[in-house]
Amino acid sequence: MECPHLNSSVCTSIDYSGFPNGSPSSWCCSVCRSNKSPWVCLTCLSVHCGRYVNGHAKKHYEDSQSPAAGGQKRCDKQQSQHLVCMDCISYSTFCYRCDDFVVNDTRLGQVQKVREHLQSLENAPLTADRTLKRKLLESSSPNSKLLKDNGGASTLCATGLRNLGNTCFMNAILQSLSNIQLFSCYFKELPAVALRSGKTAGRRMYHTRSQGDTSVSLVEEFRKTLCSLWQGNPTAFSPDSLFYVVWKIMPIIQPVGQSSPVNLNGSSTVVTSIFGGVLQNEVNCLVCGTESRKYDPFLDLSLDIPSQFRHKRTKDQEPGPTCTLLDCLRSFTDLEELDETEFYMCHKCKKKQKSTKKFWVQKLPKVLCLHLKRFHWTSYLRNKVDTYVEFPLRDLDMRGYLLEPENSLRGGCLYDLAAVVVHHGSGVGSGHYTAYGRQEGRWYHFNDSTVTPTEEETVVKAKAYILFYTERNDTASSEMDTKL
Numbered sequence: 001m002e003c004p005h006l007n008s009s010v011c012t013s014i015d016y017s018g019f020p021n022g023s024p025s026s027w028c029c030s031v032c033r034s035n036k037s038p039w040v041c042l043t044c045l046s047v048h049c050g051r052y053v054n055g056h057a058k059k060h061y062e063d064s065q066s067p068a069a070g071g072q073k074r075c076d077k078q079q080s081q082h083l084v085c086m087d088c089i090s091y092s093t094f095c096y097r098c099d100d101f102v103v104n105d106t107r108l109g110q111v112q113k114v115r116e117h118l119q120s121l122e123n124a125p126l127t128a129d130r131t132l133k134r135k136l137l138e139s140s141s142p143n144s145k146l147l148k149d150n151g152g153a154s155t156l157c158a159t160g161l162r163n164l165g166n167t168c169f170m171n172a173i174l175q176s177l178s179n180i181q182l183f184s185c186y187f188k189e190l191p192a193v194a195l196r197s198g199k200t201a202g203r204r205m206y207h208t209r210s211q212g213d214t215s216v217s218l219v220e221e222f223r224k225t226l227c228s229l230w231q232g233n234p235t236a237f238s239p240d241s242l243f244y245v246v247w248k249i250m251p252i253i254q255p256v257g258q259s260s261p262v263n264l265n266g267s268s269t270v271v272t273s274i275f276g277g278v279l280q281n282e283v284n285c286l287v288c289g290t291e292s293r294k295y296d297p298f299l300d301l302s303l304d305i306p307s308q309f310r311h312k313r314t315k316d317q318e319p320g321p322t323c324t325l326l327d328c329l330r331s332f333t334d335l336e337e338l339d340e341t342e343f344y345m346c347h348k349c350k351k352k353q354k355s356t357k358k359f360w361v362q363k364l365p366k367v368l369c370l371h372l373k374r375f376h377w378t379s380y381l382r383n384k385v386d387t388y389v390e391f392p393l394r395d396l397d398m399r400g401y402l403l404e405p406e407n408s409l410r411g412g413c414l415y416d417l418a419a420v421v422v423h424h425g426s427g428v429g430s431g432h433y434t435a436y437g438r439q440e441g442r443w444y445h446f447n448d449s450t451v452t453p454t455e456e457e458t459v460v461k462a463k464a465y466i467l468f469y470t471e472r473n474d475t476a477s478s479e480m481d482t483k484l
Helices: 056-064 067-071 110-128 130-140 168-178 181-188 213-228 240-252 270-275 325-333 456-460
Strands: 038-041 047-049 084-087 093-095 100-102 277-285 291-298 301-303 344-346 351-353 355-363 367-372 375-377 382-384 414-424 432-439 442-447 450-454 464-471
Touching (some): 038 056, 093 100, 168 181, 168 414, 168 432, 181 213, 301 325, 325 367, 442 456
Antiparallel strands (some): 038 047, 344 351, 367 464, 414 432, 414 464
């Protein structure tokens, strides 16, 4: 939620020398000395235990509201509202007056400045002994072979993402995108932002771009998140700033059906130039034979799991054939007779007629995103399709689904798996999302703040929900005519 009390409660001139020594996650409550869930008051910088320990952070707020609280250390005697605290572990901000977590910031961006300072304090002591910890991990881990390169040096440098409360799907997608080099490198190589001065202090802009504060802040927070995921920091990164700008921008995004994701005749964005493909949709009238063609741009393909593979088998039944990703692709592109609710308006017959529909891939993307429809509606509720779908780790051949395969080189139609998102649980309204990603030939499992190396055998057994495949002869080094 957006808190209206930040400007009157957060100290405008924060003296960081008042912070305790050590990393913020290990700070102790000034009352009970507990080091579990330390929260820092953003008015006076005092540290107390949070909501789920002894609640001294809340008592600090309550005491500050009484007339006898004149002895409190304050930034401004007229503004003694000790309402807002920051969790020193997750860096989330909480307002006791609103009784909720806060997603906005002050006019001068003081909350973000405190957050970045706490993160720097947390990371500082870890930098010096990072090499030692990696060596110890190599010698003790059962998966130590995965952590060594030719020279024996550790390559485990992945960082987890904190769950901000039901943000596991966002975390899984972010980790997947971070493993798509063509996409993530574009953002990581962007220049950092500079703070403006004078009347526009606190607002951000790129040195070389001026697209408006809304788009710039989103790009910057996305850039910072991607940069943080492969720096080898053992402390999970909190994507709350990115979550905030996405949350702020969502209301102005055009509704589905009014936004053309791929411009067939003009320039494209970095997203569409990498993920964008084009389908040719052919509809044939079964009465007069009139054929209608149109081109549909796409950023991903949503594939049904064929109905013959959905049935649950009893223990006594023989195991049936395994559903493969190719079965799902064939079901998507096969000739289909439309039912009555989808009858085609034939321009020659001047009325809706029975018709057939078929999809062809007119243009393949550099990164192919495949979404398996694991949730479907029944008469009363929405169920999850728990069928295992076999998918290849490499050499996914898309040539058979092209409109003109004879004009395409086979090498340009081969894809290798970069990341997989998995839904764990039985329903759409519950469960948990994790991801598998491949980095420098090694696979990792991303489960919010936890990242662990894993084997290919584990990845192929996953019940995939979203699959990201990268083009084999990737043109990552070529120049892209893109704009943000």
